[in-house]
Amino acid sequence: xxxxxxxxxxxxxxxxxxxxxxxxxxxxxxxxxxxxxxxxxxxxxxxxxxxxxxxxxxxxxxxxxxxxxxxxxxxxxxxxxxxxxxxxxxxxxxxxxxxxxxxxxxxxxxxxxxxxxxxxxxxxxxxxxxxxxxxxxxxxxxxxxxxxxxxxxxxxxxxxxxxxxxxxxxxxxxxxxxxxxxxxxxxxxxxxxxxxxxxxxxxxxxxxxxxxxxxxxxxxxxxxxxxxxxxxxxxxxxxxxxxxxxxxxxxxxxxxxxxxxxxxxxxxxxxxxxxxxxxxxxxxxxxxxxxxxxxxxxx
Amino acid sequence: xxxxxxxxxxxxxxxxxxxxxxxxxxxxxxxxxxxxxxxxxxxxxxxxxxxxxxxxxxxxxxxxxxxxxxxxxxxxxxxxxxxxxxxxxxxxxxxxxxxxxxxxxxxxxxxxxxxxxxxxxxxxxxxxxxxxxxxxxxxxxxxxxxxxxxxxxxxxxxxxxxxxxxxxxxxxxxxxxxxxxxxxxxxxxxxxxxxxxxxxxxxxxxxxxxxxxxxxxxxxxxxxxxxxxxxxxxxxxxxxxxxxxxxxxxxxxxxxxxxxxxxx
Numbered sequence: 028x029x030x031x032x033x034x035x036x037x038x039x040x041x042x043x044x045x046x047x048x049x050x051x052x053x054x055x056x057x058x059x060x061x062x063x064x065x066x067x068x069x070x071x072x073x074x075x076x077x078x079x080x081x082x083x084x085x086x087x088x089x090x091x092x093x094x095x096x097x098x099x100x101x102x103x104x105x106x107x108x109x110x111x112x113x114x115x116x117x118x119x120x121x122x123x124x125x126x127x128x129x130x131x132x133x134x135x136x137x138x139x140x141x142x143x144x145x146x147x148x149x150x151x152x153x154x155x156x157x158x159x160x161x162x163x164x165x166x167x168x169x170x171x172x173x174x175x176x177x178x179x180x181x182x183x184x185x186x187x188x189x190x191x192x193x194x195x196x197x198x199x200x201x202x203x204x205x206x207x208x209x210x211x212x213x214x215x216x217x218x219x220x221x222x223x224x225x226x227x228x229x230x231x232x233x234x235x236x237x238x239x240x241x242x243x244x245x246x247x248x249x250x251x252x253x254x255x256x257x258x259x260x261x262x263x264x265x266x267x268x269x270x271x272x273x274x275x276x277x278x279x280x281x282x283x284x285x286x287x288x289x290x291x292x293x294x295x296x297x298x299x300x301x302x303x304x305x306x307x308x309x310x311x312x313x314x315x316x317x318x319x320x321x322x323x324x325x326x
Numbered sequence: 327x328x329x330x331x332x333x334x335x336x337x338x339x340x341x342x343x344x345x346x347x348x349x350x351x352x353x354x355x356x357x358x359x360x361x362x363x364x365x366x367x368x369x370x371x372x373x374x375x376x377x378x379x380x381x382x383x384x385x386x387x388x389x390x391x392x393x394x395x396x397x398x399x400x401x402x403x404x405x406x407x408x409x410x411x412x413x414x415x416x417x418x419x420x421x422x423x424x425x426x427x428x429x430x431x432x433x434x435x436x437x438x439x440x441x442x443x444x445x446x447x448x449x450x451x452x453x454x455x456x457x458x459x460x461x462x463x464x465x466x467x468x469x470x471x472x473x474x475x476x477x478x479x480x481x482x483x484x485x486x487x488x489x490x491x492x493x494x495x496x497x498x499x500x501x502x503x504x505x506x507x508x509x510x511x512x513x514x515x516x517x518x519x520x521x522x523x524x525x526x527x528x529x530x531x532x533x534x535x536x537x538x539x540x541x542x543x544x545x546x547x548x549x550x551x552x553x554x555x556x557x558x559x560x561x562x563x564x565x566x567x568x569x570x571x572x573x574x575x576x577x578x579x580x581x582x583x584x585x586x587x588x589x590x
Contacts, residue, residue, distance in 0.1 A: 087374065
């Protein structure tokens, strides 16, 4: 058992928002109760249609996506997705996104009424929407505003999901901490672009998108390291984790838990395999608990 | 229900300039797959290329617990796939998606395949033959003679088979949509349109032309679409296609859609 920001987890391997649907999509492939926890795809107050295709393009050891937070809105989420999550024994952490500060607060307030919801991850780092999203997460002042409003609206643990598209991650990390976040998760995707040299058009319908996968892992490790030196709240490391070794790199850099994202698309059992590989590493090095690794990076 | 399985490679044969046929062993996939569904294949265990490659099921052999994939080498992923050797194992996710639908009221089936689009139509032709009671017309088009696939297979399974090539090097010169127009104007009488289903797969432009022909005549039409894909299971929403009911996923809601639903 692991406790992260007041949320009890089976283990430190969670699945990242937007890469695992609402859980049901992967139920065919393995026992979801073996996960550390599920972080849902972003839920918005009203339904969102999403962005025009093409929405994804494969790039070296990665992919760019621009889905645009397509989802059916809070009401449909409560009716159709939440009952499935309620049947699981692992914590459901709901990722929320809004166009305005009030929308974030309203989502947090409504979700707090649901006993299935064990935590809220606040998406202030989606690069693929016109309003809200990353706009909130690249400025420490607006980060404070959003996280502060969510904090007031809920007693549930609040995780601020930060954007890597900033000059100094410690500023937004500190802003999240000081406005009441119980943890931070990073990184969301890196703004990126790919051009088809025959048509001279972008390979993404909305021109730019967010890069994910192993290609961004070194950036993520560096940012987790920097953030961990700046804040006292726990950090969840995200960014191209494909193997147990990758996860351990994040622990050493200062992460208390990890989220597996793009790897879910490649290997449906990735989170469980990663967990097994972490345990094999611990056994090999005679380490009794993975928490001995957290921040154990040597300068 | 789908599975992720290490499937043994039983055969890999080059069947055209850049076309390959791959035979894989899987009890689960061969038992549960339906025509029009696909599998998502991991072509390399590393991260380059990172994503799986979605490929439609070309043959489903329940008896010998195998299935076949017919694919064209187009890039790095399919290039690697074409090098996979007999006896090795491939990581396959499937069967995925929603396949072709059958209406017992429809006594005429017209299969329209453009280029690689013939691949999922073959198990469909097989299924239609097994179901029986239908007249099956198979129309296939390709760039040139060397790109025309499965002609003999369709000749065996369909009541009538007609082919066309863009350059006239084999069959009629022209597009497969021309063959469809011909068939609808000269062979299948208008009074039979309500009992007809058109099943089409191929490039988007061809599908649009076929859909227009079908919709004008109020003929039921199912199209199998293609889109860049990541997860294959409806989680990432990367393979969106615009429909009358908003964006839908090619991987889960499709790949087979009613032509009327698609915002062409």
